[in-house]
Amino acid sequence: MHHGQVDQETAAGLKLLQARIAACKIPPSSLDQTLKVATWNIREFGNPARPRTQASLHYIAEVIGQFDLVGVVELRDHLGEMAQVMRILGGYWDIIYSDYIEDAGGNRERVAYVFDKRACVFTGLAGSANEPRKKAGVQYLPAKSWWRKPFMASFRAGNFDFIALTTHIRWGDTEADRIDELAMLANYVYARTVKGASTDCDVIVMGDFNIPDLDSELYMAVTARGLMMPEALAGITGSNLARNKRYDQILHNPVFTKSFTDKGGILDFIGTGWDELYPDAKSPFDQDYTYQMSDHVPLWAMINTDIDGEILDQILAPQRANADRHDRGPG
Numbered sequence: 001m002h003h004g005q006v007d008q009e010t011a012a013g014l015k016l017l018q019a020r021i022a023a024c025k026i027p028p029s030s031l032d033q034t035l036k037v038a039t040w041n042i043r044e045f046g047n048p049a050r051p052r053t054q055a056s057l058h059y060i061a062e063v064i065g066q067f068d069l070v071g072v073v074e075l076r077d078h079l080g081e082m083a084q085v086m087r088i089l090g091g092y093w094d095i096i097y098s099d100y101i102e103d104a105g106g107n108r109e110r111v112a113y114v115f116d117k118r119a120c121v122f123t124g125l126a127g128s129a130n131e132p133r134k135k136a137g138v139q140y141l142p143a144k145s146w147w148r149k150p151f152m153a154s155f156r157a158g159n160f161d162f163i164a165l166t167t168h169i170r171w172g173d174t175e176a177d178r179i180d181e182l183a184m185l186a187n188y189v190y191a192r193t194v195k196g197a198s199t200d201c202d203v204i205v206m207g208d209f210n211i212p213d214l215d216s217e218l219y220m221a222v223t224a225r226g227l228m229m230p231e232a233l234a235g236i237t238g239s240n241l242a243r244n245k246r247y248d249q250i251l252h253n254p255v256f257t258k259s260f261t262d263k264g265g266i267l268d269f270i271g272t273g274w275d276e277l278y279p280d281a282k283s284p285f286d287q288d289y290t291y292q293m294s295d296h297v298p299l300w301a302m303i304n305t306d307i308d309g310e311i312l313d314q315i316l317a318p319q320r321a322n323a324d325r326h327d328r329g330p331g
Helices: 008-023 054-064 080-089 175-194 217-222 308-328
Strands: 034-045 069-076 093-097 109-116 121-128 133-136 139-142 151-157 160-168 203-208 248-252 260-266 299-304
Touching (some): 008 054, 034 160, 034 203, 054 080, 069 160, 069 203, 080 109, 093 121, 175 203, 248 299
Parallel strands (some): 034 069
Antiparallel strands (some): 069 109, 151 160, 203 248
């Protein structure tokens, strides 16, 4: 981290934030063995109508720097603030981001992957997910669409190759308005992981799904085709500041059953002293707070990237099955 010569107020804020991060007890990752993946909706990050202070950019960099790969949601069309965060993170860090859509549904938002190149490397695939299309006259058109297309990129950490796919599901007028997008997401990941042309079958799906809780029809829709939540995240009830809505998710298709460890959670950057970071905010839910930090906290999970043993087991599995049948004899 390269915070440099910050003013005294920012330095004091960073010390408070570091103490809150330490209280979360997020374990360190080990090169070529584990990878800390996070998703964070940073509220309208880069909206020129709501500029962040220099102190806030340092705080955001400090939070991102606790992880190895972060899928950032609500990055806006203007990238100047993100560029400043990247400078604070330092030369080992890199970013891949999507284009934005100008209409109200797209909200001029991007998805970005911010990652530590020492922990994982980008392996070439980057692009937006596309909806199924049917021919209508001379056009091929989707019957339904995502307001903001999910954005994916491929990475390698250790001997674990995977695709990260991050999305921001529409809010809509009602919760039911989100079901079609969530179902399309489930179908898209399923289709990409069962076909022989798949670049990689390990997909980590994350972002802001606008799912209120894990008992809702919305969660059922996105998990209907096999996506699963890591066990380490099952007990988390909320990723919003009030901790009562499970809007954010990290899901995976369980190709390698041991790829997710028992470590995961949220990074609580509020603690019990939010007003010390932002004295002018009336509460942590005030716009003076949420447009500086965010109205979401990061959700994270640790991945086991040293899966060589399980790869070998899967290679040997057919041979072992044949050997078992031979030992049992006919019948």
